[in-house]
Amino acid sequence: xxxxxxxxxxxxxxxxxxxxxxxxxxxxxxxxxxxxxxxxxxxxxxxxxxxxxxxxxxxxxxxxxxxxxxxxxxxxxxxxxxxxxxxxxxxxxxxxxxxxxxxxxxxxxxxxxxxxxxxxxxxxxxxxxxxxxxxxxxxxxxxxxxxxxxxxxxxxxxxxxxxxxxxxxxxxxxxxxxxxxxxxxxxxxxxxxxxxxxxxxxxxxxxxxxxxxxxxxxxxxxxxxxxxxxxxxxxxxxxxxxxxxxxxxxxxxxxxxxxxxxxxxxxxxxxxxxxxxxxxxxxxxxxxxxxxxxxxxxxxxxxxxxxxxxxxxxxxxxxxxxxxxxxxxxxxxxxxxxxxxxxxxxxxxxxxxxxxxxxxxxxxxxxxxxxxxxxxxxxxxxxxxxxxxxxxxxxxxxxxxxxxxxxxxxxxxxxxxxxxxxxxxxxxxxxxxxxxxxxxxxxxxxxxxxxxxxxxxxxxxxxxxxxxxxxxxxxxxxxxxxxxxxxxxxxxxxxxxxxxxxxxxxxxxx
Ligand SMILES: Cc1cc2nc3c(=O)[nH]c(=O)nc-3n(C[C@H](O)[C@H](O)[C@H](O)COP(=O)(O)OP(=O)(O)OC[C@H]3O[C@@H](n4cnc5c(N)ncnc54)[C@H](O)[C@@H]3O)c2cc1C
Numbered sequence: 001x002x003x004x005x006x007x008x009x010x011x012x013x014x015x016x017x018x019x020x021x022x023x024x025x026x027x028x029x030x031x032x033x034x035x036x037x038x039x040x041x042x043x044x045x046x047x048x049x050x051x052x053x054x055x056x057x058x059x060x061x062x063x064x065x066x067x068x069x070x071x072x073x074x075x076x077x078x079x080x081x082x083x084x085x086x087x088x089x090x091x092x093x094x095x096x097x098x099x100x101x102x103x104x105x106x107x108x109x110x111x112x113x114x115x116x117x118x119x120x121x122x123x124x125x126x127x128x129x130x131x132x133x134x135x136x137x138x139x140x141x142x143x144x145x146x147x148x149x150x151x152x153x154x155x156x157x158x159x160x161x162x163x164x165x166x167x168x169x170x171x172x173x174x175x176x177x178x179x180x181x182x183x184x185x186x187x188x189x190x191x192x193x194x195x196x197x198x199x200x201x202x203x204x205x206x207x208x209x210x211x212x213x214x215x216x217x218x219x220x221x222x223x224x225x226x227x228x229x230x231x232x233x234x235x236x237x238x239x240x241x242x243x244x245x246x247x248x249x250x251x252x253x254x255x256x257x258x259x260x261x262x263x264x265x266x267x268x269x270x271x272x273x274x275x276x277x278x279x280x281x282x283x284x285x286x287x288x289x290x291x292x293x294x295x296x297x298x299x300x301x302x303x304x305x306x307x308x309x310x311x312x313x314x315x316x317x318x319x320x321x322x323x324x325x326x327x328x329x330x331x332x333x334x335x336x337x338x339x340x341x342x343x344x345x346x347x348x349x350x351x352x353x354x355x356x357x358x359x360x361x362x363x364x365x366x367x368x369x370x371x372x373x374x375x376x377x378x379x380x381x382x383x384x385x386x387x388x389x390x391x392x393x394x395x396x397x398x399x400x401x402x403x404x405x406x407x408x409x410x411x412x413x414x415x416x417x418x419x420x421x422x423x424x425x426x427x428x429x430x431x432x433x434x435x436x437x438x439x440x441x442x443x444x445x446x447x448x449x450x451x452x453x454x455x456x457x458x459x460x461x462x463x464x465x466x467x468x469x470x471x472x473x474x475x476x477x478x479x480x481x482x483x484x485x486x487x488x489x490x491x492x493x494x495x496x497x498x499x500x501x502x503x504x505x506x507x508x509x510x
Pocket of ligand 1: 081082083084085086087102103104105108109110111112124125126127128129268291292293294324325326329353355405452455456481482483484489490491492493495
């Protein structure tokens with residue numbers, strides 16, 4: 001290691017582990033230690049096992065406090081649990097009704113949430129989207145008058161020490177493939193892969209493709225090609241090619257880059273903000289942040305939802321409930337779910353994820369929107385946060401934030417539950433990045449670390465045709481939103497649509 005690049009010894013770089021960014025909520029996980037029978041009972045909930053350590057409720061659980069189930073102190077027509085894009089979609093659908101949205105963090109947006117540094121907005125999760133293939137997405141853009149911009153150009157990629165701009169566009173005749181610093185047979189392998197998937201009718205072959213690992217398409221092909229898609233899959237849907245559904249992989253490799261992509265400077269989190277800001281004042285007042293649900297249970301025709309608001313346990317009685325939290329949490333929150341449904345929710349897999357925002361005193365990179373480094377050990381890709389505004393360069397003296405994506409394997413989850421573990425990984429990623437671009441280091445002022453416990457549902461084989469349909473079954477008057485209920489990948493619009501659909505069902509009980 002060149003001492004000049006040793007970021008761990010650069011004491012003037014600020015390392016910040018963002019508070020409240022951990023998406024795992026151990027409060028419901030307390031139920032994991034309990035039998036289903038016990039979870040279904042009223043009264044005191046015994047202490048359970050701790051999965052993480054982010055907020056007061058979670059600490060209380062860890063410290064063995066019994067969680068009380070007080071008698072209802074308020075009545076609402078609908079309770080929405082979770083204030084990410086899905087919960088916000090549900091709130092928009094119910095904006096003229098008597099609802100209460102409870103969100104455990106102090107802010108809304110879930111994994112689609114933006115922050116800023118020196119006035120530069122950046123993403124702490126979701127980055128971009130497209131609408132071309134989905135009329136329902138377009139309808140949402142119109143419904144909310146979303147003020148986003150088309151992303152100029154294609155992504156850049158780093159192979160064998162060389163950066164290639166506009167590297168992937170989904171077409172076999174892309175001239176960028178010729179820039180690969182490899183033999184003609186490797187270049188041919190990239191082109192043959194694209195030719196091979198060109199004619200596949202994914203909708204007609206949905207069942208077969210969903211059960212087939214995407215890695216099957218890389219057999220006998222150049223390892224550099226597979227490395228690119230292993231990284232791409234991990235970053236975008238949490239899984240390398242072996243664990244990815246071909247139904248999704250083929251769409252990503254062939255179709256995603258043939259249509260315009262969109263975002264805001266600061267990523268998709270700005271979209272959550274725009275959706276929230278359009279809600280009428282009355283609906284905004286029906287949203288409670290810092291409120292972590294820990295029990296959702298049917299009682300006669302009603303549903304009781306218990307949550308901590310600060311340290312205070314509260315129970316609300318509702319005619320209907322919309323669950324907009326990931327299924328791995330829902331499974332422990334909603335009591336007495338049918339066995340098969342609870343099992344399907346439990347079988348869904350989520351990728352532990354770290355997102356680092358590197359804050360620079362000046363512009364250090366502007367090769368492309370998303371920048372891929374196949375084979376990198378400590379991250380997969382990075383995005384200049386304001387690329388959509390400054391793709392042409394702009395004033396290079398302005399401050400720049402670079403969002404670095406570091407999806408992990410499931411067995412690495414424990415390692416990020418402590419601050420020290422997350423910090424160690426962030427430092428390793430920054431070391432690896434500045435080894436690629438040493439000129440970045442003198443301008444690096446701050447590194448903000450966002451620990452996404454286990455947020456991104458992985459589109460594993462069988463996900464679309466088996467797991468999702470069972471997990472999202474209606475459990476009237478409780479209905480299931482969240483991005484993992486339906487959709488090809490964890491996505492802002494699927495999340496919003498799922499929240500809206502569940503809210504429509506809930507509204508029938510009013
Ligand atoms: C690193 C990363 C990159 C991504 N990139 C993209 C992208 O480029 N484009 C894209 O479209 N999507 C992307 N996504 C996915 C996108 O962020 C999600 O699809 C979207 O945020 C899902 O919205 P949701 O409301 O279903 O769930 P979430 O965003 O997970 O929101 C759930 C909410 O529920 C709250 N909650 C959890 N437990 C409780 C509880 N017990 N009580 C009360 N509230 C609770 C959480 O705090 C959270 O606010 C990315 C995600 C990650 C993690």
